[in-house]
Amino acid sequence: MKAAVFHGPFNITADNVDDPKIKAPHEVIVKVLAGAVCGSDLWTYRGESAAALESRIGHEFVGEIVEIGNEVENLSVGDWVITPFRYSDGECAACKAGWQSSCAHGGFWGWDSDGGQGEYVRVPYAQATLVKLDEPPAAAAVPDLLTLTDVMSTGMHAASSAKIVPGDTVVVVGDGAVGQCAVIGAKLLGAGRIIVFGGKHPDRQALAKQFGADEVYSARGEEATATVQELTGGFGADVVLECVGSATSFATALTLAHPGGRLAYVGLPHGVSVDIAKLFRTNVTVAGGLCPARRYIEPLLPKVLAGDIHPGEVFTTRLPLADISEAYRQMDKRETIKVLVTP
Ligand SMILES: [Zn+2]
Numbered sequence: 001m002k003a004a005v006f007h008g009p010f011n012i013t014a015d016n017v018d019d020p021k022i023k024a025p026h027e028v029i030v031k032v033l034a035g036a037v038c039g040s041d042l043w044t045y046r047g048e049s050a051a052a053l054e055s056r057i058g059h060e061f062v063g064e065i066v067e068i069g070n071e072v073e074n075l076s077v078g079d080w081v082i083t084p085f086r087y088s089d090g091e092c093a094a095c096k097a098g099w100q101s102s103c104a105h106g107g108f109w110g111w112d113s114d115g116g117q118g119e120y121v122r123v124p125y126a127q128a129t130l131v132k133l134d135e136p137p138a139a140a141a142v143p144d145l146l147t148l149t150d151v152m153s154t155g156m157h158a159a160s161s162a163k164i165v166p167g168d169t170v171v172v173v174g175d176g177a178v179g180q181c182a183v184i185g186a187k188l189l190g191a192g193r194i195i196v197f198g199g200k201h202p203d204r205q206a207l208a209k210q211f212g213a214d215e216v217y218s219a220r221g222e223e224a225t226a227t228v229q230e231l232t233g234g235f236g237a238d239v240v241l242e243c244v245g246s247a248t249s250f251a252t253a254l255t256l257a258h259p260g261g262r263l264a265y266v267g268l269p270h271g272v273s274v275d276i277a278k279l280f281r282t283n284v285t286v287a288g289g290l291c292p293a294r295r296y297i298e299p300l301l302p303k304v305l306a307g308d309i310h311p312g313e314v315f316t317t318r319l320p321l322a323d324i325s326e327a328y329r330q331m332d333k334r335e336t337i338k339v340l341v342t343p
Pocket of ligand 1: 091092096
């Protein structure tokens with residue numbers, strides 16, 4: 001079978017790899033029907049993560065079960081399934097409390113099990129990890145469903161962690177796929193006003209508005225701080241959703257909430273440090289972290305199947321797995337918001 005393999009910085013290609021085999025009775029093999037490249041994959045692509053050379057990559061995929069371990073009870077060959085970006089056993093204290101991303105026996109695709117950018121994936125703890133659909137979805141719904149594996153769940157996690165209440169003024173920092181989905185999440189929780197700070201790409205600005213943003217700005221740093229001050233009568237925003245994870249983005253985000261406000265962060269942090277003394281003076285709550293995507297898939301699923309939300313619009317490019325190096329190139333150059341990878 002073919003799968004994406006990381007050979008070194010800026011060198012990810014679709015190569016022949018061994019077919020996956022069930023190694024434990026709690027596992028299944030999923031045939032990938034659609035996968036994606038994530039902004040967080042770019043840390044590996046650029047050589048800024050600890051990924052081993054020749055390792056598999058990709059953690060967003062949906063597909064069909066083609067083989068099943070003999071301890072797996074509530075799934076069958078032929079089931080159409082959504083996979084959270086981390087597998088989890090569903091039995092440990094963290095899982096039972098809804099923090100599946102901290103599962104004692106969990107792991108990441110590409111690091112602890114097969115990468116998701118490939119034709120087939122071995123899924124550990126399948127019964128707890130996978131969410132199956134009652135029937136195969138319409139082709140048009142697949143991009144929306146694919147976002148539940150990560151970016152839509154993560155955007156929702158940002159909004160939920162910030163405890164958005166109806167009427168809140170919410171600033172979203174970042175116009176990538178997670179920032180876009182955070183706009184949807186904020187809207188679902190009843191935000192009164194949504195202000196997005198991102199880049200200058202007109203397609204990203206238009207999408208944020210389509211998802212429910214009231215205003216979109218390309219300002220950064222002090223200019224962003226001044227803009228939010230101006231827009232909020234010199235007070236600041238009720239809620240800030242940090243959806244980038246860089247040190248500069250986080251530093252800016254911390255200046256945008258008003259005293260007593262809430263900041264949630266869901267972008268994979270790189271080089272971020274927080275000055276607790278500053279938070280002390282402002283009483284700003286900082287929440288968020290690695291999204292327990294498994295917790296969000298089931299509540300978001302009916303909204304996607306009913307067409308109430310269309311997070312799949314973040315996929316502005318579709319490429320076959322054979323062109324995975326081009327998919328990474330386009331993501332890295334910000335020529336596209338997000339790439340959907342077909343087998
Ligand atoms: Zn667990």
